[in-house]
Amino acid sequence: MESRPALIFIGLVWARAKADFGSRYAGSALGTLWNALQPILTIAVFSAVFETILRVRLPKGDLPFGYTLYLCAGYFPWLAFSESMxxxxxxxxxxxxxIRKMPVPAYLFVADVVLTSFIFLAVNFAIFLLLSIFAxxxxxxxxxxxPIIFLVLWVYTYCLGLIVGLVNTYFRDVGLAVPIILQLWMWMTPIVYPIEAVPESFQKLLMINPLTPVLAMLRDATLNGRMPARHDLTLTALWTIVLIALATLAWRRLGRDVRDLL
Structure with a gap:
């Protein structure tokens, strides 16, 4: 009997995510293509600066659009993560x-926004894979x-989004600080540059970043055609356990008072 409410809640999250996906660009001539336009323009700018002007050589540099492929494999997942946060x-x-009126767990509304962002990620990543084949x-x-790596990233994003959402309910300044933190976080993540391009001592700091091993696994799978490295798997597993534990603790400590604070 306990599985029925869980299935109902999952169905509710999926229905809300699909509705948000369909309504975000409803009525526009280009529809969901607008979702791909912004990251494509950003990638074009980065590619022009780093590959054409600065002549940076990155993994898969022997292929046409080598830097662009490397950037897409990291930037599209980052975009979903940052939007979700x-x-x-x-x-x-x-x-x-x-939340005040419906008898559903409040955390489902975080799951909703994360799932919507990942639907757009799937669309953008399909474009990346087509470009990869073309190259x-x-x-x-x-x-x-x-899909497995995306699921891991979804868990990461949901756990962090839940924690930030809960804290923001108590301290409203947190929500205003998130975009600033994300700007710094992006440059602390090997998205526009390979981790090998930074000093070795700084590489160790970057490996503390939970997104670093996930993006490395994604690039290995899509660009290098190889299984994820053991150290990336280990770090990802550790971060998954830590984030789930932190999100569970945050919900137990802060979640019970959410309705009263809204």
Whole structure:
């Protein structure tokens, strides 16, 4: 009997995510293509600066659009993560009337915004894979790992989004600080540069970043056609356990008072 409410809640999250996905660009001529336009323009600027002007040589540099492929594999997941964190910070406040009136767990509203962002990620990543094939990168069996890696990233994002959303309910300045933190976080993540390009002592600091091993696994699977490295798997597993534990603790300590604070 306990599984039925869980299935109902999952169905509710999926329905809300699909509705948000469909309504975000409803009525526009280009529809969901607008979602891809912004990151594509950003990637074009980065590619022009780093590959054409600065002549940076990155992994897969032997392929056409080598830097662009490397950047897409990291920037599209980052975009989903950062959007989820920004929206997740205010998820409880935006849905205050529903949380107060509906007998559903408040954390589902964070799951909703994260899932919506990851639907857009799937669309953008499909474009990246097509570009990869067009550039001469062969389809590999390791591409089958993409959904698993996305699931891990979703867990990361949901746990962090839940924590930030809960804290923001108590301290509203947190939501305003999130975009600033994300700007710094992006440059502390090997997205526009390879981790090998920084000093070795700084590489160790970057490896503390929970996103670093996830993006490395994603690039290995899509661009290099190889299984994730053991140290990336180990770090990812450790971070998954830590983030789930922190999110569970935060919900138990702060979640019970969310309705009263909205």
């Amino acid at each position: 920004t929206l997740g910070a205010g998820a409880f406040l935006r849905n205050a009337q529903f 001469g990168n062969p389809v590999s069996l390791t591409w089958a790992l993409i």
